[in-house]
Amino acid sequence: MYKRLLLPFLFFFDAERVHHWVCNALRFAYGLPLVPGLLKKLYVFEHPSLVREVAGLRFKNPVGLAAGFDKNAEMVDELAALGFGYVEIGTVTPRPQPGNERPRLFRLKDDNALINRMGFNNKGAGVAAAKLRYRKSDIMVGGNIGKNKDTPNEKALDDYVRCFQDLFEVVDYFVVNVSSPNTPGLRDLQEKEPLTHLLRELQKLNNYKPKPKPIFLKIAPDLNHSQLDDIVEIVLATGIAGVIATNTTISRKGLNVSDSDLEKIGAGGLSGQPLRHRSTEVIRYLCEKSGDAFPVLGVGGIASPADAREKLNAGASLLQIYTGFIYEGPGLARRICKSLVEQRTLNT
Numbered sequence: 049m050y051k052r053l054l055l056p057f058l059f060f061f062d063a064e065r066v067h068h069w070v071c072n073a074l075r076f077a078y079g080l081p082l083v084p085g086l087l088k089k090l091y092v093f094e095h096p097s098l099v100r101e102v103a104g105l106r107f108k109n110p111v112g113l114a115a116g117f118d119k120n121a122e123m124v125d126e127l128a129a130l131g132f133g134y135v136e137i138g139t140v141t142p143r144p145q146p147g148n149e150r151p152r153l154f155r156l157k158d159d160n161a162l163i164n165r166m167g168f169n170n171k172g173a174g175v176a177a178a179k180l181r182y183r184k185s186d187i188m189v190g191g192n193i194g195k196n197k198d199t200p201n202e203k204a205l206d207d208y209v210r211c212f213q214d215l216f217e218v219v220d221y222f223v224v225n226v227s228s229p230n231t232p233g234l235r236d237l238q239e240k241e242p243l244t245h246l247l248r249e250l251q252k253l254n255n256y257k258p259k260p261k262p263i264f265l266k267i268a269p270d271l272n273h274s275q276l277d278d279i280v281e282i283v284l285a286t287g288i289a290g291v292i293a294t295n296t297t298i299s300r301k302g303l304n305v306s307d308s309d310l311e312k313i314g315a316g317g318l319s320g321q322p323l324r325h326r327s328t329e330v331i332r333y334l335c336e337k338s339g340d341a342f343p344v345l346g347v348g349g350i351a352s353p354a355d356a357r358e359k360l361n362a363g364a365s366l367l368q369i370y371t372g373f374i375y376e377g378p379g380l381a382r383r384i385c386k387s388l389v390e391q392r393t394l395n396t
């Protein structure tokens with residue numbers, strides 16, 4: 049019903065506006081009597097074989113909602129009721145910022161893809177932290193952190209530290225985002241020297257805490273082999289927990305959309321099906337190169353149980369979805385979980 053009736057209707061309107069409508073509708077509905085229970089019945093699939101222990105945390109199932117959907121941590125309980133094993137909030141920055149001018153989110157329907165140049169629009173880490181204090185669900189929550197647009201790269205560490213401190217008590221793990229293509233210069237922080245410095249300082253701060261939290265690094269799919277080798281080295285050298293692979297790509301290769309339409313859309317990160325293969329390659333490379341020395345969380349183009357299995361077979365410890373959730377609808381996490389359990393039963 050979602051794909052045949054609701055999606056064509058929603059796709060008639062501006063993508064970002066629809067995002068806000070759907071989120072508001074979900075939040076409103078969740079506040080009504082009986083609805084939370086009904087949603088859980090429809091969408092949550094639990095089974096002992098789905099539980100994953102990663103970086104010392106216990107995830108109810110391996111399917112998470114990727115960063116960018118719930119930037120301000122406004123609907124973690126609602127998303128838990130849609131069957132996700134964990135939700136990554138953010139990217140948040142220390143100070144609120146409006147992001148880029150609209151329109152900044154575009155659908156590529158023939159490619160099952162999106163292009164976005166949101167630019168870290170968010171209400172600030174403090175606001176997200178206040179929201180998370182009242183969450184009721186017990187799924188894992190990650191805090192994806194970044195720097196403000198007007199903070200120069202030489203001062204980036206201060207921004208990451210502030211977000212880290214603001215969120216420390218209310219998230220289960222952290223993600224250092226240096227891979228968004230929509231904040232000018234941010235990806236330069238993926239270079240070996242600044243990245244090592246940033247992660248070492250954050251991990252140092254983390255180690256001072258009585259109970260440190262796992263810190264993951266989220267990387268771009270556009271890194272070459274030598275840059276990925278550097279990432280492996282940096283993760284091992286700084287002692288952070290692992291890597292999230294991948295963020296959106298700046299590549300426009302192999303799309304069905306016309307060049308003139310692409311030109312009209314302009315800059316931004318591409319997500320969804322066209323990203324799937326590259327992100328799986330990156331996951332496989334990191335796992336092989338590191339000898340599975342740290343967990344890699346796989347994200348990029350997952351829209352079906354088969355896509356999920358592809359990432360797990362490449363070595364991913366956990367999964368995340370964003371664009372697939374938009375195109376496939378709220379039943380996707382459950383479908384993947386159910387299929388993983390069925391597959392396991394078949395194999396035993």
Ligand SMILES: Cc1cc2nc3c(=O)[nH]c(=O)nc-3n(C[C@H](O)[C@H](O)[C@H](O)COP(=O)(O)O)c2cc1C
Nearest residue numbers: 114115116138139164295319320348349369370371
């Ligand atoms: C509209 C939109 C906003 C996003 N915002 C963020 C963000 O704020 N931080 C981040 O780390 N990733 C962000 N992402 C990237 C996703 O978390 C994910 O890494 C990427 O979309 C690939 O997964 P997918 O193909 O399942 O969408 C965003 C993606 C989209 C489509």
